[in-house]
Amino acid sequence: MPPPAKKITPPHKLEFATNSLRNTTLAVEDDRYYYEVVTRFWHPTVTKVNRLDPETRELRTVAEIDRTRGKEVKVRFLDSDSKDSGLGAWTKASEFVKYDQGGVGGTFAGPKGEEYRWKTHNRKLELIKADDEEKNPLVKYHHYKRHLFVWRMSRHAWLEVKPEMSDSMEKIIGKSHS
Template structure:
């Protein structure tokens, strides 16, 4: 009898910078590569581009208009998509940093904080097992250069790998709101 199959290790998607408006998000082997960019000539629109390794093309998968404002809007599918208010896409939690969004398959996911770190869980999961876990950057002596970039540990669940575009867009919206409320306190 063969031994049981080992569980796949989580995908580690690493951020290149700490900015929410200009960074790249990649796997270690570069099979998945997302670019989050805000051009200076369109300073109000943040685009989430996905790099296709086979065709060597960047495709815009989502856009966020007014990420740094109080009422941002989101559009999926490039120029053919419809703008929706960020409050309709992500239902924010009133008491805590976090919110709930729906994946294309209709599954509800929720961003929550656990010990100061953002985690993504299925809204209907009674165990609240994290599907994606955000790890913030670390610095040498808390001030110098980064010793470790921030990253996501994403469980290799098929429905979440299909919804990575929405995961990234929702994370940017929830994190921007969390950073803004932390400054206002």
């Protein structure tokens, strides 16, 4: 009798709590992956992405996006190489993401140097590996739905994230908000 086939790990479903991209939470059902995206009124140009540590139940800033009026958008991420594990240096958004000319989307480098590309397919935002011939989406954005198109939401927006992208979630969330 052959061994049982390897079970495929289902994708993570990160659900948006609100429709605001600057003030929301994204979380899976069991809060194993829980991110808070917040822009404080006393600092309206900086959006912070905080991650909840499921063991200690503490929020930790993993990314910041600076949208100062009249200047280019800047981003910075948690620096795993630093001794105090603080945030790294500011990077211009145009250096972090290479936007496509005349279209929606662009490419950016992952934490291990691999290239990823945001693109639209049938008016849906997807993330694929830049060198993937089959263009299998690693992350898909699913839009929210409303009752009769105007009333309360019947389904929140959510990101479908494949398990192999778990270590890159800060960059995915930071990019989708910049």
